[in-house]
Amino acid sequence: MIIDKMNKQLTIAGKSYHSRLLVGTGKYKDFTETRAAIDASGAQIVTVAIRRTNIGQTAGEPSLLEYLPPEEFTYLPNTAGCYSADDAVRTLRLARELLDGHKLVKLEVLGDPKTLYPNVIETISAAKILVKDGFDVMVYTSDDPIIAKQLEDIGCCAVMPLASLIGSGMGILNPWNLQIIIENAKIPVLVDAGVGCAGDAAIAMELGCDGVLMNTAIAAARDPVMMAGAMKKAIEAGRESYLAGRMPKKLYSASPSSPTTGLIT
Amino acid sequence: MVSSKISTYMKISVNGNLKQLDGEIVTISALIVTLNLTGKRLAIEKNGEIVPRSQFNEVSVREGDQLEIVGAVGGG
Numbered sequence: 001m002i003i004d005k006m007n008k009q010l011t012i013a014g015k016s017y018h019s020r021l022l023v024g025t026g027k028y029k030d031f032t033e034t035r036a037a038i039d040a041s042g043a044q045i046v047t048v049a050i051r052r053t054n055i056g057q058t059a060g061e062p063s064l065l066e067y068l069p070p071e072e073f074t075y076l077p078n079t080a081g082c083y084s085a086d087d088a089v090r091t092l093r094l095a096r097e098l099l100d101g102h103k104l105v106k107l108e109v110l111g112d113p114k115t116l117y118p119n120v121i122e123t124i125s126a127a128k129i130l131v132k133d134g135f136d137v138m139v140y141t142s143d144d145p146i147i148a149k150q151l152e153d154i155g156c157c158a159v160m161p162l163a164s165l166i167g168s169g170m171g172i173l174n175p176w177n178l179q180i181i182i183e184n185a186k187i188p189v190l191v192d193a194g195v196g197c198a199g200d201a202a203i204a205m206e207l208g209c210d211g212v213l214m215n216t217a218i219a220a221a222r223d224p225v226m227m228a229g230a231m232k233k234a235i236e237a238g239r240e241s242y243l244a245g246r247m248p249k250k251l252y253s254a255s256p257s258s259p260t261t262g263l264i265t
Numbered sequence: 266m267v268s269s270k271i272s273t274y275m276k277i278s279v280n281g282n283l284k285q286l287d288g289e290i291v292t293i294s295a296l297i298v299t300l301n302l303t304g305k306r307l308a309i310e311k312n313g314e315i316v317p318r319s320q321f322n323e324v325s326v327r328e329g330d331q332l333e334i335v336g337a338v339g340g341g
Binding site for chain 1 (some may be wrong): 270279280282283284301302305306307308309310312315318333334335336337338339340341
């Protein structure tokens with residue numbers, strides 16, 4: 001596990017990625033901005049939602065896939081908006097068909113439309129079905145270390161606890177739980193949801209997370225493309241800070257950085 | 266005399282909306298053309314079962330069928 005943590009690359013379900021920042025593709029002004037922000041973020045894995053196609057739309061209307069070709073990015077279809085295991089499984093089976101047998105998916109089952117808090121009971125039952133069905137499941141969950149471990153035991157390929165609620169931008173509210181999850185996990189741990197600014201992303205990485213998944217923090221920034229670049233640097237800085245190992249905290253040290261000898265008297 | 270050309274139609278549900286189509290039977294491929302979705306990347310469920318893209322030419326749609334046609338959109 002320690003060797004794995006030292007690896008430069010993030011490996012998920014047997015595939016390695018040099019970027020540890022995963023981004024969503026929602027809430028942007030248009031597809032041009034989506035593409036520009038994703039390019040600035042350096043992300044290789046992008047989440048997409050599965051929705052009913054507009055019937056009767058103009059034939060030439062552009063689609064997300066034209067701006068983010070699946071050959072260039074690893075698509076991570078999600079189950080956003082699903083409130084039951086059945087709906088989530090159904091959505092991802094459609095996604096697999098849509099993306100030519102693509103197996104890597106993001107499972108999220110929500111429990112409450114007001115807070116978007118995950119329903120971990122439904123999440124666990126969906127994860128069991130999906131893993132058995134051959135999917136590589138990256139699973140969004142609460143920051144409960146016991147649930148995170150159970151999802152790993154079921155066979156999920158990555159566990160993605162929230163930092164705070166989806167779209168809240170509240171940052172990392174329980175670093176202690178995240179640390180326990182990271183310490184116990186033998187699969188990648190990614191913070192998903194709640195990151196609000198580059199500082200939050202850096203803190204997540206300094207805690208030892210393997211990566212961060214975000215959407216709103218970039219898309220809802222005043223300048224999404226600039227924020228995407230900031231996030232890329234924060235993820236890299238946080239990772240290096242984690243690997244470098246921080247100095248121990250002391251209330252005081254009596255050990256100044258400048259020499260204590262040779263002072264003019 | 267009754268004309269030899271009897272006009273028939275069927276009603277199906279597409280993404281929750283009722284659609285009336287000419288004829289009694291149509292393949293998924295033909296339906297995609299009718300709905301102006303040619304060339305779009307999509308996945309289709311008929312009466313709760315996924316129809317693999319390889320079978321769009323063979324699988325048919327009849328009166329009362331319920332179809333879900335989905336695609337990938339921006340999301341987090």
